[in-house]
Amino acid sequence: MLALIASFAIAPLGTAIAQDSTPGAGGEFDAAPYEAPADGVEGEIITDGSSTVFPITQAAAEEFSNIVDGVDITVDFSGTGGGFERFCEGETAISNASRAIAEDEVAICAENGVDYYEFEVAFDGITVVVPESNTELTCISVETLAAVWAPDSEITNLNQINPELSDLELDLYGPGTDSGTFDYFTDAIVGEEGASREDYTPSEDDQVLVEGVSNSEGGFGYFGYSYFAANEDVLNAVAVAQSPDLSDCVLPSPETIQDGTYAPLSRPLYVYVTAQQLQEDPALQEFMRFYLANAEELAVLAEYIGSPEETYAEDVERLETAIDGSGTPDSQSTPDA
The missing domain is CATH 3.40.190.10 (Periplasmic binding protein-like II)
Known part of the structure; x- marks a missing residue:
């Protein structure tokens, strides 16, 4: 039983x-x-x-x-x-x-x-996501992703990520502080484990994050790949680039996660x-x-x-x-x- x-x-x-x-x-x-x-x-x-x-x-x-x-x-x-x-x-x-x-x-x-x-x-590959309706934000650099989630971040609008994008207020979702995904993401992206802005909706339940991002026009968040893969009909994955000029954007997939090209968000x-x-x-x-x-x-x-x-x-x-x-x-x- x-x-x-x-x-x-x-x-x-x-x-x-x-x-x-x-x-x-x-x-x-x-x-x-x-x-x-x-x-x-x-x-x-x-x-x-x-x-x-x-x-x-x-x-x-x-x-x-x-x-x-x-x-x-x-x-x-x-x-x-x-x-x-x-x-x-x-x-x-x-x-x-x-x-x-x-x-x-x-x-x-x-x-x-x-x-x-x-x-x-x-x-697993920690996946950066937006709602299915957001077809503008297709790639983000590690540098910009860090700026979004840094403790002192003042980024609140999509056009602050890229001025060519729409004027759309961001609605942030991410793991809570007891989550290993939070620890890994903040270390790999922000540069210090546990360092994160606090004005977002946190949850240790990834399904709560899925629902939050998918039901908000300005939804933006991150969680484990499997929850994205199971919800591709309502979410879009955002590719991650090492270069600020976005010349090396990589989407998470079974292949890129296992071979490590989806860096730095692939993890055991x-x-x-x-x-x-x-x-x-x-x-x-x-x-x-x-x-x-x-x-x-x-x-x-x-x-x-x-x-x-x-x-x-x-x-x-x-x-x-x-x-x-x-x-x-x-x-x-x-x-x-």
């Missing part, structure tokens, strides 16, 4: 994946060979964290529950930072993350005796799993075996981009060493852990 509980309103299981506006809509899942334990497995698994990684873990939980009975899986999202807060307090077994764990979070986990393993499950996505529970909890062991064996397919189902095959192969090997206790948790090899 799978329970979906979130800090924000979301649809029950079955409805979410069936809706066109939700990542993964209409996908078909072709599971890798997986054999559940003959004597069955029971238990409870609680996950929390990134709303960006949420659709992948949600899909994993749903497909796993179709094969294995007796495991209750709660898939929650409160943002990457919020997820790590619970994870490092020992409240969750899995933390979904759209960025690597931060130094202060590493320290809290260490203080509480929480060791963990990090597994890469997909690639992770799940963090508690080391102690991996050794002791058969339900968690089997779920993670299923998850990593099918990570690429699950990423595609959720409309993300799969990581390189060698990454998945290494993750599967590391998982088995984590389960039998012969591996070294990533928390013990992290500087200042």
Whole structure:
């Protein structure tokens, strides 16, 4: 049985994946060979964290529950930072993350005796979006994007981005401060993690951002690629250019995200799993075996981009060493852990 509980309103299981506006809509899942334990497995698994990684873990939980009975899986999202807060307090077994764990979070986990393993499950490209009605803004430079979102920004109109564009007041939407997407974007674009203007509508729920941008003539925002891909009928992606003269505009796509040409907004996505529970909890062991064996397919189902095959192969090997206790948790090899 799978329970979906979130800090924000979301649809029950079955409805979410069936809706066109939700990542993964209409996908078909072709599971890798997986054999559940003959004597069955029971238990409870609680996950929390990134709303960006949420659709992948949600899909994993749903497909796993179709094969294995007796495991209750709660898939929650409160943002990457919020997820790590619970994870490092020992409240969750899995933390979904759209960025690597931060130094202060590493320290809290260490203080509480929480060791963990990090597994890469997909690639994402943070996507800059406007409503489908806005066909003027097709490309923006990193420099200008930084100017829009800087803490002291005075850009409030489309024609301040480019004087040739219409006189249209901007209506800004973006992730909240507990979001790993917020952390990554502000670091990669503004130049300092957490540095951002505050006069925008924030949410850790990407679907709220989708609805906000798409329903506002001056809508302008950013969030994970899968939420754009699932809503291309009401949104337009804005290409990103490294050069101020816009001579090298690149749109996000599975190809440009995976090969890194969609820079600097391509990034890996992770799940963090508690080391102690991996050794002791058969339900968690089997779920993670299923998850990593099918990570690429699950990423595609959720409309993300799969990581390189060698990454998945290494993750599967590391998982088995984590389960039998012969591996070294990533928390013990992290500087200042």
